C-alpha cells in the first residue's frame with residue numbers, strides 16, 4: 390500500500406510554457422526511474438488544469454475526473470513515449486487528453502464502429518510516424534521498397550528513377566524533362582518524404 | 597503540387613478534436629500527404645494546449661490525492677505491446693484496381709478491410725464503396741483517362757481527397773493530395789485527363805444532383821449512384 394506521496398498543488402499562476410523544461414525533466418525521470426515524486430510534481434501541476442478543461446468539455450464532474458485519471462495514467466505508464474524534442478509537456482499531455490475525450494464522446498453515444506483517436510493522431514503509438522532511419526530496418530525488403538516506389542505519383546517516380554536508378558544529377562533531370570531545377574528538387578523531396586512516410590507507417594500497420 | 601488545403605479553421609478544429617468524424621478523417625488523410633498542413637496542425641495544437649491548460653481551479657485536493665496514489669500503483673506499459681509487423685504483406689495499406697496497387701494515406705488504411713468490390717459506372721468510372729462505420733457515404737472513385745462524372749451539384753456536402761493522379765472539374769485542376777470541399781453552391785463535372793487516371797476518396801452526406809443534359813435522367817437514381 391502506498392502512503393503519503395506529497396501532492397503539491399501549485400497555486401501559482403505559472404504558465405505551462407514557463408515550466409516546460411522542469412516538467413520535461415520530471416517526465417523523463419518518471420520514464421527512466423518510475424519516480425513517484427517526479428510524477429507527483431507533474432500530476433500536481435497538470436491534473437487540476439486538465440480537470441478544468443475536462444469539465445468544460447464533458448460538462449459533468451464524474452466524466453471530467455475520469456478523463457483526468459485516464460490522461461494522467463497514460464502519462465505515468467507511457468512516459469517513455471514523451472519526446473521533449475518534438476514538443477512541450479503541455480502539448481503532449483493535451484493531445485493525450487484530447488484523444489481520450491474524442492473516444493469517450495463516441496463511446497458515450499455507443500458508436501463502436503466510429504473512427505478512433507489513434508487513427509487520427511497516433512500520439513501513444515509505440516512508434517510515431519516521425520521519419521527516421523531506424524525504421525528502415527531489416528523488416529523492409531527490397532521488394533517492398535519497389536512496391537512503394539511503384540505507388541509514387543508518376544511525376545515523382547520519374548524524378549526518383551532518373552536520380553536514384555539512372556544516377557543523373559538534378560540539373561540533368563531538369564534539362565531532360567524541361568522543368569525548372571526547383572521543381573526537380575521539390576519533387577525529389579516530396580517523393581522521399583512520401584517513401585519515408587509510407588515505410589514508417591507501414592511499420593505501424595497490422596493489429 | 598498540393599494547392600487545395602482545408603481551411604485554417606478546419607485545421608484548428610482538427611487539432612482540437614472537435615470536427616465530425618467525416619471531416620476529421622478527410623483532414624487527417626490530407627495531412628498525411630501535406631507537410632504544410634501538418635505544420636499548421638502542430639502549431640495549432642501547441643497553441644491550444646498552452647491556452648487550454650492555462651487555467652485551473654485549486655479545489656478537490658483529497659480526490660486528486662486518491663487518484664495520484666492509484667495511478668502510481670499501475671505498472672508501466674509493456675513496451676512489447678508494440679504492433680507486431682506483418683512482413684511481406686502489403687494488402688493492409690493498399691487497395692487494388694485492375695492489377696494496380698494504390699498505397700493509401702495512413703488515416704484511410706483502417707478502411708481497407710471495409711472496402712467493397714469495384715464496380716464499373718458510366719463514363720469510364722469505377723467505384724468501390726466503403727463502410728465508414730459512421731454517418732456518411734464514402735467511395736473510392738477511379739476515373740480512367742478521359743473518365744468523367746456528369747455535371748452535378750450537391751444537396752449536402754462532398755469532401756474529396758485526390759489520392760493519386762490529377763483531374764479537372766470545370767472550375768479547377770486538382771493534383772494528388774488536394775482536399776476539395778463542395779456543397780450546394782458548387783456545380784462541377786469532374787474529368788480526368790491524366791494518363792494513368794485518377795483515384796480519389798470521396799464522402800457525401802446526400803445524394804448528388806445532376807444538372808446537365810441526359811445526366812439529369814440520373815437524378816431519380818442518384819441515391820443508387822455513389823452510394
Ligand SMILES: [Zn+2]
Pocket residue numbers: 598600601602626627630631632633634
Ligand atoms: Zn494541406
